[in-house]
Amino acid sequence: MREAANPSDLLAWYDRHARSLPWRVSPADRKAGAIPEPYHVWLSEIMLQQTTVAAVKSYFERFTRRWPSVIALANAEDAEIMAEWAGLGYYARARNLLKCARVIRDDLAGAFPRTRDELIQLPGVGPYTAAAISAIAFDAPSTVVDGNVERVMARLHRIETPLPKAKPELTAFADTLTPLERPGDYAQAVMDLGATICTPRNPACGICPWQAPCKARAAGITNELPRKEPKKPKPVRYGIAYVVRRLDGAWLLETRPDKGLLGGMLGWPGSDWSDQPLEAPPINAEWIEMPSEVRHTFTHFHLRLRVLFAEVALASEPKHGEFVAKLAPSSLPTVMRKVYDVVKNQLDAPPTQKASGAQ
DNA sequence: TAGACGTGGTG
DNA sequence: TCACCAAGTCT
Numbered sequence: 001m002r003e004a005a006n007p008s009d010l011l012a013w014y015d016r017h018a019r020s021l022p023w024r025v026s027p028a029d030r031k032a033g034a035i036p037e038p039y040h041v042w043l044s045e046i047m048l049q050q051t052t053v054a055a056v057k058s059y060f061e062r063f064t065r066r067w068p069s070v071i072a073l074a075n076a077e078d079a080e081i082m083a084e085w086a087g088l089g090y091y092a093r094a095r096n097l098l099k100c101a102r103v104i105r106d107d108l109a110g111a112f113p114r115t116r117d118e119l120i121q122l123p124g125v126g127p128y129t130a131a132a133i134s135a136i137a138f139d140a141p142s143t144v145v146d147g148n149v150e151r152v153m154a155r156l157h158r159i160e161t162p163l164p165k166a167k168p169e170l171t172a173f174a175d176t177l178t179p180l181e182r183p184g185d186y187a188q189a190v191m192d193l194g195a196t197i198c199t200p201r202n203p204a205c206g207i208c209p210w211q212a213p214c215k216a217r218a219a220g221i222t223n224e225l226p227r228k229e230p231k232k233p234k235p236v237r238y239g240i241a242y243v244v245r246r247l248d249g250a251w252l253l254e255t256r257p258d259k260g261l262l263g264g265m266l267g268w269p270g271s272d273w274s275d276q277p278l279e280a281p282p283i284n285a286e287w288i289e290m291p292s293e294v295r296h297t298f299t300h301f302h303l304r305l306r307v308l309f310a311e312v313a314l315a316s317e318p319k320h321g322e323f324v325a326k327l328a329p330s331s332l333p334t335v336m337r338k339v340y341d342v343v344k345n346q347l348d349a350p351p352t353q354k355a356s357g358a359q
Numbered sequence: 360t361a362g363a364c365g366t367g368g369t370g
Numbered sequence: 371t372c373a374c375c376a377a378g379t380c381t
């Protein structure tokens with residue numbers, strides 16, 4: 001007779017195997033009375049939305065070094081935040097991060113709310129993040145349901161309904177397991193289990209603290225769960241990026257509108273990304289097409305960008321955008337940095353023989 | 360409610 | 371090479 005999954009077994013595993021993360025208070029420190037900074041918990045949770053731990057680490061370090069408190073972050077310029085977020089993706093998160101920080105500064109006396117119901121009203125904070133902050137920062141018995149927890153619950157209970165339809169059922173199962181003791185550690189423990197043991201492919205069932213109660217393991221179908229609805233194919237879109245360098249080395253860039261793709265981020269002027277007619281270049285110039293196009297895949301389409309480059313005189317007046325004297329490529333979203341790289345490589349290449357074959 | 364919204368690592 | 375995937379939210 002199989003025993004039901006026990007939160008204590010998972011917590012005991014977590015005590016031994018918790019990952020050490022820059023924003024985390026270890027189970028040992030927590031038992032000694034340490035409490036995580038709500039600011040750190042909130043910032044890390046926003047960054048971790050649909051984003052891997054490995055990608056988040058350096059961003060978290062840079063943000064907390066530059067803005068040590070939510071007030072400091074609230075006082076930052078929009079452009080500073082967007083530039084520091086560049087490369088992490090889902091830029092609406094950065095815009096909502098600032099909105100949220102300013103709500104906390106202006107309306108909440110600088111303090112994060114403690115309950116799930118209050119937290120979920122903040123910009124950029126949804127059901128998962130509200131539960132995570134209340135559990136991890138305030139040790140409230142909130143049930144966190146992210147992709148990890150969905151996968152763990154689907155396997156533990158052998159839920160064969162495909163996602164996202166199975167979500168309510170999985171949430172209900174997760175709810176029955178959330179303990180009143182150490183709920184903050186428990187929330188992190190389930191997610192660590194999903195990230196390190198109960199992985200999407202080739203889970204390490206042999207060392208799983210919940211292997212005994214796991215129904216998917218008993219049935220030998222761990223690799224098939226959770227089931228998911230088939231994805232729609234991504235269309236290909238085409239466009240042109242116009243890269244203009246002034247003779248003093250300044251680059252012509254524009255800040256994209258807040259709404260939509262790459263909203264609020266710096267980017268090169270360009271055509272729309274579609275099979276539609278092309279927009280006129282942003283300045284009168286002699287255009288040179290770069291030998292390689294830029295390919296980039298977004299969540300819902302593939303993009304192929306032709307890159308046209310021009311060098312212009314100091315007095316040139318662009319039709320739109322503005323010249324940036326000192327461009328930090330790291331402040332560009334990745335697709336725009338790829339465009340920059342193509343131009344930079346071409347400009348740096350030996351003018352005569354580009355295909356030397358050396359090395 | 361289903362689609363928009365980024366990116367880098369992985370098998 | 372390429373589809374899948376990751377600590378989701380918003381509209």
